[in-house]
Amino acid sequence: MMIQQTMPMAPTRERPDAPVTTPGKVGDHTERADGVPKVKGEFEYSSDLWMDGMLWGATLRSPHPHANIWSIDTSEAGEMPGVHAVLTHEDVPGRKVYGMEVPDQPVLAWERVRYQGEPVAVVAADHPETARRALEKISVKYEILDPLTDPEEAMKDSAPQLHLSGNVLKRIRILHGDVGAAKADVVVTGEYEIGMQDQAFLGPESGLAVPDGQGGVDLYISTQWLHIDQDQVAESLGLNPEQVRLTLSGVGGAFGGREDLSMQIHACMLALDTGRPVKMMYNREESFYGHVHRHPARMRYEHGATRDGELVYVKARLVFDGGAYASSSNAVCTNAATFACGPYDVPNAEIESHMLYTNNPPCGAMRGFGAVQVCFAYETQMDRLARELGMDPLELRIKNALKPGDTFPFGQEVPPPAPVKEILERVKDMPLPEEEEVVGRDLRRLPGGVSNVTHGEAVKRGVGYAVGYKNIGFSAGFDDYSTARVTLSVEDGEPLVAVHTAAAEVGQGLITIEAQIARTELGVERVAVLPADTRIGSAGSTSASRQTYVTGAAVKQACEAVRERVFEKVSDEFRESGGDLAIEGRNVVSGGRVVVSLAELVGAEEIEETVEFHHSETKPLDENGQGNAHLQFAFAAHRAVVEVDTELGLVRVVEVATAQDVGKAMNPQALEGQIEGGIAQGLGLALLEEIQIKEGKIQNASFTDYLIPTTLDMPAVRMDILELADPEAPYGLKGVGEPPTIASTPAIVAALRDATGQELTRVPVKPEQIVGIAEKPPSKPPQPGSSGYSGIGRLDEREEH
Amino acid sequence: MPAYERAELSAELKVLPSSEAERSPREQIEVAKRAASDSGLAREAGPETTVLAGGRREVLEATMKTVEAALDAGAHAVEVKVEAEGESERFGGD
Numbered sequence: 001m002m003i004q005q006t007m008p009m010a011p012t013r014e015r016p017d018a019p020v021t022t023p024g025k026v027g028d029h030t031e032r033a034d035g036v037p038k039v040k041g042e043f044e045y046s047s048d049l050w051m052d053g054m055l056w057g058a059t060l061r062s063p064h065p066h067a068n069i070w071s072i073d074t075s076e077a078g079e080m081p082g083v084h085a086v087l088t089h090e091d092v093p094g095r096k097v098y099g100m101e102v103p104d105q106p107v108l109a110w111e112r113v114r115y116q117g118e119p120v121a122v123v124a125a126d127h128p129e130t131a132r133r134a135l136e137k138i139s140v141k142y143e144i145l146d147p148l149t150d151p152e153e154a155m156k157d158s159a160p161q162l163h164l165s166g167n168v169l170k171r172i173r174i175l176h177g178d179v180g181a182a183k184a185d186v187v188v189t190g191e192y193e194i195g196m197q198d199q200a201f202l203g204p205e206s207g208l209a210v211p212d213g214q215g216g217v218d219l220y221i222s223t224q225w226l227h228i229d230q231d232q233v234a235e236s237l238g239l240n241p242e243q244v245r246l247t248l249s250g251v252g253g254a255f256g257g258r259e260d261l262s263m264q265i266h267a268c269m270l271a272l273d274t275g276r277p278v279k280m281m282y283n284r285e286e287s288f289y290g291h292v293h294r295h296p297a298r299m300r301y302e303h304g305a306t307r308d309g310e311l312v313y314v315k316a317r318l319v320f321d322g323g324a325y326a327s328s329s330n331a332v333c334t335n336a337a338t339f340a341c342g343p344y345d346v347p348n349a350e351i352e353s354h355m356l357y358t359n360n361p362p363c364g365a366m367r368g369f370g371a372v373q374v375c376f377a378y379e380t381q382m383d384r385l386a387r388e389l390g391m392d393p394l395e396l397r398i399k400n401a402l403k404p405g406d407t408f409p410f411g412q413e414v415p416p417p418a419p420v421k422e423i424l425e426r427v428k429d430m431p432l433p434e435e436e437e438v439v440g441r442d443l444r445r446l447p448g449g450v451s452n453v454t455h456g457e458a459v460k461r462g463v464g465y466a467v468g469y470k471n472i473g474f475s476a477g478f479d480d481y482s483t484a485r486v487t488l489s490v491e492d493g494e495p496l497v498a499v500h501t502a503a504a505e506v507g508q509g510l511i512t513i514e515a516q517i518a519r520t521e522l523g524v525e526r527v528a529v530l531p532a533d534t535r536i537g538s539a540g541s542t543s544a545s546r547q548t549y550v551t552g553a554a555v556k557q558a559c560e561a562v563r564e565r566v567f568e569k570v571s572d573e574f575r576e577s578g579g580d581l582a583i584e585g586r587n588v589v590s591g592g593r594v595v596v597s598l599a600e601l602v603g604a605e606e607i608e609e610t611v612e613f614h615h616s617e618t619k620p621l622d623e624n625g626q627g628n629a630h631l632q633f634a635f636a637a638h639r640a641v642v643e644v645d646t647e648l649g650l651v652r653v654v655e656v657a658t659a660q661d662v663g664k665a666m667n668p669q670a671l672e673g674q675i676e677g678g679i680a681q682g683l684g685l686a687l688l689e690e691i692q693i694k695e696g697k698i699q700n701a702s703f704t705d706y707l708i709p710t711t712l713d714m715p716a717v718r719m720d721i722l723e724l725a726d727p728e729a730p731y732g733l734k735g736v737g738e739p740p741t742i743a744s745t746p747a748i749v750a751a752l753r754d755a756t757g758q759e760l761t762r763v764p765v766k767p768e769q770i771v772g773i774a775e776k777p778p779s780k781p782p783q784p785g786s787s788g789y790s791g792i793g794r795l796d797e798r799e800e801h
Numbered sequence: 802m803p804a805y806e807r808a809e810l811s812a813e814l815k816v817l818p819s820s821e822a823e824r825s826p827r828e829q830i831e832v833a834k835r836a837a838s839d840s841g842l843a844r845e846a847g848p849e850t851t852v853l854a855g856g857r858r859e860v861l862e863a864t865m866k867t868v869e870a871a872l873d874a875g876a877h878a879v880e881v882k883v884e885a886e887g888e889s890e891r892f893g894g895d
Contacts, residue, residue, distance in 0.1 A: 089848070096847040103846070110848045164834060164843035164851065 065696025094238030117289025174625030177348030184304025203252015216243030256365030292364030327364030335370030411626030464750025483537030545735025649767025678740025822875025836870035
């Protein structure tokens with residue numbers, strides 16, 4: 001149950017600054033207040049938190065993906081000098097499980113561990129190294145069990161049951177039209193696979209818990225949703241939510257990976273047990289075990305079309321690996337099902353979406369949230385269909401593009417604006433980057449870059465297109481809302497607006513937009529956005545590309561309420577008509593004439609309003625997967641140009657061009673950053689990023705082995721921004737954070753296919769797939785010693801290809 | 802997107818095993834968990850604790866069966882806490 005408002009309590013740690021910013025209204029290029037401090041290394045991230053006398057927490061994790069626990073002996077660790085607490089499941093004061101959707105995940109494991117890295121015990125010590133050594137002194141007796149790592153196997157009756165409810169976490173079916181009766185001239189089928197992508201945020205999980213001396217605790221934390229953390233932490237501590245107060249600390253990226261809990265409950269347990277502040281901070285390796293990842297998926301598709309390229313039906317079977325615990329997998333399963341046909345007018349559809357428990361790392365929210373996986377599959381299908389029909393793939397897409405008034409396969413009418421055709425035409429019309437002579441080129445602009453491995457003999461260019469879409473905001477009946485408090489006061493003779501919400505700034509630029517909205521609505525230059533915390537009602541999560549819409553609307557409405565109060569005061573005191581009044585800078589004016597200065601009008605008072613904004617109601621899907629489930633839809637199209645060394649499997653993405661409808665470019669500078677960042681993450685999934693798992697164990701828990709794109713991998717981005725206002729949304733805006741990630745991946749892979757002729761049905765695409773030896777080794781394997789293979793084994797004998 | 806505890810009804814059952822029963826305390830708890838598992842509504846919430854979540858009737862029926870199974874296995878007592886979720890329908894709960 002969501003807590004609307006928490007009791008204001010005296011904070012036990014000095015509150016972070018709320019810098020006053022000045023320029024920038026809605027639509028202006030506005031510099032972010034946190035930009036310069038971040039670049040200069042002066043920004044305080046949660047990993048920088050410090051209090052005198054604080055202890056360091058550390059977590060003992062299971063080395064096994066599946067095992068019974070027969071005993072846990074903490075006695076030796078507890079006796080170590082400098083160790084202040086060693087806690088296990090027996091010490092969890094309240095509910096021993098947590099979870100955003102289904103509370104199925106142990107705070108600390110008791111009898112069984114279900115994934116490698118599952119927390120078993122926590123320690124607090126006076127030095128991080130002492131805490132680490134204490135973990136080594138905890139003796140846990142495991143009975144190792146075979147891990148269940150294949151979701152298809154997990155579906156079988158013969159599979160070991162990982163949870164009391166079975167291994168099937170969610171099944172959803174969408175039935176639209178009558179697929180059985182649909183007649184198609186051309187049918188294409190395909191099977192596609194997505195690897196497990198990590199959010200790869202740069203700031204590992206960290207936070208500081210401070211006991212208040214009265215049984216409660218203050219937690220300073222980097223998270224995406226303060227109030228759902230508060231609810232879950234309080235439940236497991238056996239406290240009232242008012243006794244658990246959260247303040248947002250500097251967040252080093254999130255992308256969904258901070259939507260669920262990591263060390264929140266553990267740090268609070270240790271702080272309450274020891275009576276001392278406790279800081280916990282994961283290192284990079286631990287971070288890979290400490291948060292959920294993007295769901296791997298296997299997807300089987302069948303598309304039927306008429307001879308002239310009209311889609312007749314789509315059938316899809318989607319199987320997602322949810323990993324060991326639920327997190328937000330149920331919603332991902334639903335999202336994937338609803339978007340499984342893409343932004344196309346499909347008269348008949350039959351979609352099955354399955355979410356399974358396995359002993360792999362838990363998966364959950366990540367940028368794109370189910371829409372990413374299916375987009376790769378349906379866009380590859382569209383290319384295959386075009387090939388089968390002998391049509392231009394872009395023309396096929398345009399021919400079938402959804403438009404307002406059509407019906408989505410899940411039964412909802414497509415609301416305006418839905419410019420699918422227009423964004424496809426725009427990327428089609430953008431000029432292609434000029435081809436550059438390969439020989440003699442700067443190495444950094446060759447496939448393989450400065451590794452200097454290609455000389456251009458087999459380099460080919462390819463071009464690929466894709467389009468995708470996704471919902472904005474929470475769906476399927478969730479009461480999605482945000483709370484904002486706006487205060488107008490006078491400081492040193494100058495009007496100042498303070499904006500307070502619990503919305504998490506995770507790097508996307510929300511606090512800048514909150515200030516822009518306040519300046520736009522109240523006409524006052526100086527705005528301070530207060531630190532987000534639970535002293536105000538929930539803002540919901542910074543996810544689903546929703547904060548500018550939902551919290552933006554709450555701030556806008558709170559500003560309007562403050563403005564109304566100002567005008568009432570002017571009307572009362574100066575007998576001026578409210579209709580002609582406006583606030584301009586320091587004054588209230590009427591028809592350009594200054595009526596009174598805000599300093600004089602407000603004086604020592606404060607004018608404050610708090611507003612809770614709820615977006616319009618959505619509905620759960622019915623048993624056939626039909627319903628008005630989503631609030632808003634955002635569309636983006638991408639064109640990728642690549643160069644590929646077809647002998648070595650090396651890739652250079654030359655350019656990604658995109659057209660995206662954003663409704664209103666609230667802060668064009670931040671918008672461009674979102675689009676470029678989203679494309680970087682899409683490129684990562686296309687070419688580089690995968691958590692390698694063998695028998696349930698992560699093989700590459702570091703940024704040395706888990707590869708994310710660098711500036712050298714990033715291409716030039718050409719963008720065309722459409723501002724087609726959504727009449728339901730504040731300022732007409734649409735969420736912008738996720739769409740750039742969705743279709744950029746299939747566009748890049750389509751370009752690789754264009755260059756190589758390979759099918760490429762799995763991402764990330766590996767060099768051996770590009771050169772066509774992934775399934776079949778070359779007929780003449782290289783001779784050991786002749787090509788450097790002798791040290792690592794012959795390619796056709798290595799297991800990982 | 803969260804759907805936090807939106808079932809119409811949830812029942813938390815904590816089995817208090819007897820040390821004097823024929824079956825071991827661990828077995829008594831396991832029997833109860835198996836009975837809960839058969840309902841398809843169960844999840845573990847602690848070494849002795851199971852939560853049943855779903856529609857009102859099915860949760861109450863499963864609760865009865867689980868309690869009976871625990872007592873038949875020799876358990877000394879079963880602590881039961883039943884909670885209704887007022888807004889489950891709006892949130893798409895069972």
